[in-house]
Amino acid sequence: MSLDTARLQNMANAIRALSMDAVQAANSGHPGMPMGMADVASVLWSNYLKFDPSQPKWADRDRFVLSAGHGSMLIYSLLHLSGYAAPTMDDIRNFRQLGSPCAGHPENFLLEGVECTTGPLGQGLAMAVGMAMAERHLNAVFGDDLVDHRTWVVAGDGCLMEGINHEAIGLAGHLKLGRMVVLWDDNNITIDGATDLSTSEDIKARYAATGWHVVSCDGHDFADIDCALAEAVADDRPSLVACKTVIGKGAPNKQGTSATHGAPLGAEEIAAARAELGWEHEPFVVPDEILADWRATGERGRNAAAEWAGRIASSDQKAEFERRMAGELPHGDAMKNYVASLIAEPKKVATRKASEMALAEINPRLPDTIGGSADLTGSNNTKAGGIDAFTADNYGGRYVYWGIREFGMAAAMNGMALHGGVIPYGGTFLVFTDYARGAIRLSALQQVRAIYVMTHDSIGLGEDGPTHQPVEHLASLRAMPNLLVMRPADVVETAECWEIALKQSDRPSVLALSRQNLPQVRLEDAGENLSARGAYKLKSAGADRKVVIMATGSEVHLALECAEQLEGQGIGVDVVSMVCSELFDEQGDDYRREIIGSDALRVSIEAGTTFGWERYTGIAGLRIGIDRFGASAPAEVLFEKFGFTADQIVPQIMNKLNG
């Protein structure tokens, strides 16, 4: 590898200039990190990163993750300078303005080359773990010829203070993800000031304790950086490269201080930096020679991509590899046949068990799935269909023992989905979506197909008590944009929900599943996936419709009981299974009106908070729920205590009707 330091210095300074000028133009942003890591990034891009700017989606490219996402001008500079079609210089001029793909933080849905959305600290690093896992898995399945790339991460002190980094590096160390390299921007500065305001940790020792290879370098000495990266690549453990840097490097009066972190440098300091750096060019102007050096960084990758194209053209795995990387599902009638078999022979099982049964159908037929649980395998019923463990010795396995790492799991699932070629699902208790919520939000924002198998979905889990009983979680997840929250009522709906979740190529799903057994309520073959409508009539009123009862999951059979009692008194009742309110909201007006009606008393029954149900019941309707924390007792005792019995609900409905 060549190491022309004068050339690299100019290249790095181009990043510095673009970063400080773009932040200044926007009057908002973070110049410190891009200026501090410009030298490291220049070496990485020039000598290590495998990429082809003309094919940003090339499957075997290295993945580059800017975990310290506030330093977004670093990646925008890198993508522009090295020749990606976007961002253009105009996009960079419009940094942080409406419509520019150069958003405040990098967004995967705005720019190719931005592998994931970052900004919420620590999550980029954790997503990179998922990418590295997907890479090793696909390597095991498709071989070195098709899959053989690295995952690079730039992380700051903030990323390394967040708890999720502990979960992420624990996984990476345990799974020996040696093709993952974290470049730590070791600048001793956070927003509040010096890192010694809040931490005294020996980060290198911590990483070493977690099975990582650790190497240090002077982040402004090109030869030293190059050596460190070479050592990282050579080691078969995941590597932490501690890059000692000066934040805002090049701004003579502010560098090394938190003043450069998150605010424009100001015209005066920018002028001083230009002098300091010897950068005499106008804002947003990069001389041709320097630009040519940058454009040349893609050369290695272009050659590699061309060779790879030759290999895949002659591979007998081409079609399957391309199907998987495109995220397309294979065709088949398996799910239809499975549902027919359930209709033929009804079953009373917990929906977590129903999920396991569905997975036993799915996993053998859909090699894309990689499942797992955050140490609740036997409770979440996530291991099914004969899949083996994914381990350091068997990357071909498809079941991940995530450990007690809900947040790390969810973020890694995002990384897997973003990498492509795999469809991740993972389980914990529904209440612990709280632990993973930051990553579930990034699933939704990044528009990825991550499937959350969330069991023990109400007070119905019983004795574990209020810490483990979700009350507000269905509502709080329904409030999140672009997320499907599905709560199936029985074994059939559970199968349907799995089918729906797998088909969502651009949004995540949460399956909320019961611990307790539920009777099968779908006893006829509808010839279609009724759950896909979001809500549907499970039972139509026998007499004139006076009441519509809407329920979800474990309360649907209770709604049917209530309806039976009411019909016995001559009151016509529709029962609606509201499997997924987001999908229901997407139906046409006519369908929604037909299902919910407006002429009848509308009642909701759900063993969770009533918050949000007014959307369907109206204020005048009746909402049966639990607007307090639960308690520790056997499930049936709790359902009785909190009013979830027909004998307690029917009189309330009668009162409303007569009121």
Place this chain on the structure above:
Amino acid sequence: MSLDTARLQNMANAIRALSMDAVQAANSGHPGMPMGMADVASVLWSNYLKFDPSQPKWADRDRFVLSAGHGSMLIYSLLHLSGYAAPTMDDIRNFRQLGSPCAGHPENFLLEGVECTTGPLGQGLAMAVGMAMAERHLNAVFGDDLVDHRTWVVAGDGCLMEGINHEAIGLAGHLKLGRMVVLWDDNNITIDGATDLSTSEDIKARYAATGWHVVSCDGHDFADIDCALAEAVADDRPSLVACKTVIGKGAPNKQGTSATHGAPLGAEEIAAARAELGWEHEPFVVPDEILADWRATGERGRNAAAEWAGRIASSDQKAEFERRMAGELPHGDAMKNYVASLIAEPKKVATRKASEMALAEINPRLPDTIGGSADLTGSNNTKAGGIDAFTADNYGGRYVYWGIREFGMAAAMNGMALHGGVIPYGGTFLVFTDYARGAIRLSALQQVRAIYVMTHDSIGLGEDGPTHQPVEHLASLRAMPNLLVMRPADVVETAECWEIALKQSDRPSVLALSRQNLPQVRLEDAGENLSARGAYKLKSAGADRKVVIMATGSEVHLALECAEQLEGQGIGVDVVSMVCSELFDEQGDDYRREIIGSDALRVSIEAGTTFGWERYTGIAGLRIGIDRFGASAPAEVLFEKFGFTADQIVPQIMNKLNG
């Protein structure tokens, strides 16, 4: 210290017997941990823990936190055996049954001696950090005579895998909390099986890297345990005691396996365990001699408590110390006078700035507050009123630089509040409540006064874009029981919200505050805290009331603008500031009817998801909100883009009125 191992063995076996029998009777629960840690707990209780069973709330007691809360029978056994009034043996017989204080997981609100609710893993450890911080602070304020105790934690592998433990130990190490000791139940087992399924970490090396003292012991060798605890006590760093244990110790066929973790042992194995342990007593029977030994463990503490009572009786700080430990606020008119001064001279400031102004009034007058921010001090405006940093060199300080540790901060705030004597507040961006949500839930469940200062509360934060713009967060927090979510509209309401939050002795508050400046909308002195009503009329209709516009925070002045336009067209409009919907829901029917009305078109305006607003607008009303993720651009551009201008809203209201 005496070390009668035969006596200790019997004492430990009493824990084992109670634990396995109670789990068996409940047919649910976790016998493995209590049986594994029985020996360690017996030494701790006998020779180290400072407690007085007759005065469970004695201020200077050691705090004992069972972070591995699933092993709840350990603490129930310890409290019962050592002579606390509760739990009784009947309570233990009713383990996990409705009404028993022996819930599935330990609940601070059910039993004295249970210092905090645990079960969500890792949080007990993090709360203990807050307790240890509160202890050192109060020690600095009131001296050794009144405050001089330790914080003990029992943590399992699960606690140490969760990301929050990284944040917690990073803080404890940095702050040199040498009076904190973590007893790690090092049993190599998690629910899914052996720990090597999911981790390869050298935990001791990691703790050492984070500034902790580490010592190991054989968790079944009383002398070795005693040595290790003595060494931990002697060291001036926080200590990790790695206790090598056998999970389910004493159950001869199942011990050492995950089979003992979370299920009853079964009658046969319990019989075998009785034989193995030489425990010939009936279930729930502890022989008098063993019970007497247990009762004696409180002797040291009783003596210490008596001496302490003598010291405080003669202390000139008695009244203030007791006021603070009781959580009572001092009396005074400062807040009233401050509000009057605002009315006299209106100000246009961001509510985050208004919060800083309120804190500048509060902090000098209320020595109980300990503030902080997760590395966003200058953004959250949390440092005010001349408070100094809380550091290892100055525990008397009242401002915590929490670092980039939102979850750890929130959990430690819970620990501080539970310790008593201090009132914690802490800040981050509202969007990052997602990171801290597990602890915010425990604030609510545990009924503690923790105050979350959550700034940058909407798309109004502008350029940082969707990762930083809360959309669903107000709704998702409103869905949580026992939490006040307050979104003040101006400088006056912000002061009122602070007053409300400080007065909530049994529930937490979230203050959602703007980044951007907001005009003062409260221009008259109402003579009362209007925000305490939850919602109130800021403006009454000039003409016949046809419209009620409800808004919160930064949208209240927009609501006033809309009203002005509508009134200009002869349409009477009430404007309601819905500061806190939870408080509003607690008002009487008449007041609520008066505010919301039912005769008028009801409109909500909030720069967040519309989810949940149907409760107040009805289905037929109009909800102005943002039901998608935001975007990166200056705030005013975003408000325009997403429809938050009077010119875009008024026509929608007119259409509805004419529709």
